[in-house]
Amino acid sequence: MPVSKAVATLQHAFTPKKLNHAGYLAVAKTRAKALHAFALVVPIPRPQLFIGDQSCFELCDMMINEGATKILIVTDSVLNQLGIPDKITDYLQQKGIGFHLYDGITPDPTFSVVEAGIKHSVDNNCDAILALGGGSVIDAAKIIAMSQASKRKPQKLMGLLKAGKMMPLYCIPTTAGTGSEATLGAVVSDDKTHQKSLSIDPRMVPRAAAIDPVIMKGMPPHITADTGIDVLTHALEAWMSVNASSETDYYAASATRTVFQYLPVAYKDGENLKAREEMGIAAHYGGISFNKAGLGYVHAIAHQLGAFYSIPHGRANAIVLPHILDANRDVCEHRLATLAKKAGVVDTAQSKADDGKLADYLIAQVRALIEETNIDRSVKGINEADFIKIAKAAAVEVRDTYSVPRYFTQAEIVKILHDIKDISDSLSK
Numbered sequence: 001m002p003v004s005k006a007v008a009t010l011q012h013a014f015t016p017k018k019l020n021h022a023g024y025l026a027v028a029k030t031r032a033k034a035l036h037a038f039a040l041v042v043p044i045p046r047p048q049l050f051i052g053d054q055s056c057f058e059l060c061d062m063m064i065n066e067g068a069t070k071i072l073i074v075t076d077s078v079l080n081q082l083g084i085p086d087k088i089t090d091y092l093q094q095k096g097i098g099f100h101l102y103d104g105i106t107p108d109p110t111f112s113v114v115e116a117g118i119k120h121s122v123d124n125n126c127d128a129i130l131a132l133g134g135g136s137v138i139d140a141a142k143i144i145a146m147s148q149a150s151k152r153k154p155q156k157l158m159g160l161l162k163a164g165k166m167m168p169l170y171c172i173p174t175t176a177g178t179g180s181e182a183t184l185g186a187v188v189s190d191d192k193t194h195q196k197s198l199s200i201d202p203r204m205v206p207r208a209a210a211i212d213p214v215i216m217k218g219m220p221p222h223i224t225a226d227t228g229i230d231v232l233t234h235a236l237e238a239w240m241s242v243n244a245s246s247e248t249d250y251y252a253a254s255a256t257r258t259v260f261q262y263l264p265v266a267y268k269d270g271e272n273l274k275a276r277e278e279m280g281i282a283a284h285y286g287g288i289s290f291n292k293a294g295l296g297y298v299h300a301i302a303h304q305l306g307a308f309y310s311i312p313h314g315r316a317n318a319i320v321l322p323h324i325l326d327a328n329r330d331v332c333e334h335r336l337a338t339l340a341k342k343a344g345v346v347d348t349a350q351s352k353a354d355d356g357k358l359a360d361y362l363i364a365q366v367r368a369l370i371e372e373t374n375i376d377r378s379v380k381g382i383n384e385a386d387f388i389k390i391a392k393a394a395a396v397e398v399r400d401t402y403s404v405p406r407y408f409t410q411a412e413i414v415k416i417l418h419d420i421k422d423i424s425d426s427l428s429k
Ligand SMILES: [Fe+2]
Pocket: 178, 230, 233, 234, 299, 313
C-alpha cells in the first residue's frame, strides 16, 4: 500500500463508525494493513540513550551542547515533593543553565493541564523541554513541545502526523513502564468527558533519554509491579501482533526475558540498581517494539477499566493479560512457544516440549509473575451494566489502532469481563 494511502486510511481511523461485525472486520483488517505500510515506509527515529547512575548528567550535557539556554522541566507534584528534580536542577545550576520547573502534571493529563505547561514554557522563554516522570509526564511534555513549536492548540494536534515542528525534547523516565520516551505517541484526556485523544507523529520521539537507576529506586513496590507488568504487556502484545517484524521481535523478546528475570528482584529490593537499570532498559525496548508492531486487546480493555473504575494502567493490564493470552493461545501457539524459548522461561529439557505445552508454560509463567508481585486483581465497582459499553469502546480501539492476531466478537469481550468480575468477586470475599 503506498504511503499516501496508508496515511489517508489511518487519518480516517480517527472517525469512528457504526458497523456490523463483518464490516468491522473488513475495516479493522484494512487499517492493520495501513499500519503495516506506515511502519514500513515512515522512518521512526530513536532517542539517543544514556544508561547508568551518571546518565542524567550526560543528558544535561547533551541539552547544553545542543544549545538549550532555558529548560522547562516538566514533572508532577509528588516527584517534586520527593526532591527527585534536585539532582537535575543542582547540576544545571552548577553549569549556569537556566531552567523553570512546572510540576502540574496529573495522571491522565487533560488539555488544561497541558495548556498550563505551555503557558509556563512560553512565559519563561524556554527553548528546550525536559520530561522527568512517568508516562503521563512524558506524554504531556510531548504535546507541550509540539504545541509551543508549531503554535497550535493541543486539541488541534490530536490525530496522525500533526506535529509540524517540535521543540527539543529530552526525557528522564522515573518509572520502568510505559516506554513513552521511545514512542511516537501521546495521549491527552478531555477535561469534561475524560475521553482520551491520541496524537501520533514520529517527530514526537524525544531527542534523547536517560535511564538512571538511582532516580528509579524510589518507586514503591506496588508501582514497580504494576509498571513492570505494563512492560511485559507491551512486549507480549507486540510479539502477538500480525505486524510484528524481526526487529520488533528482537526488542519484545529481550524485554520479556528481562521482565521475568529482574521484575521480581526490583519488586523485592527496590534499592537493587542493577534490577532497576535492567527494568528501565526493558521498558525502553518494550516501547520500541510496540511503536511499530502495536498493542492489542489487553490495552484496549485495560484502558476502559481505567476510565470506568480508575484502575491504574499497569494494574489494569495485569488484570486483563492472562485472559487475552488464553483467548489468543490457539492462534498464537507457535509464536508463544517460540517466545517461551527466546525469553528463557523454560530450561533446556522443557524447551524440547511441543508448541502447545510451551505456550501453556509461558502463560502459566505470566500468571505466576503477577502472583509473585502481589498485584491486586480485584476491580472495585465492576458492574455488568457497563460491559457492553466497555466492549464496544475496546473494539473501536482495536479496530482503529492495533493489528491483532484475531478479532473478538462483542460477546467474547463481555465473557472476558464476566471472568474478570468473577475473579474480582472471589478475591473480595
Ligand atoms: Fe501500556
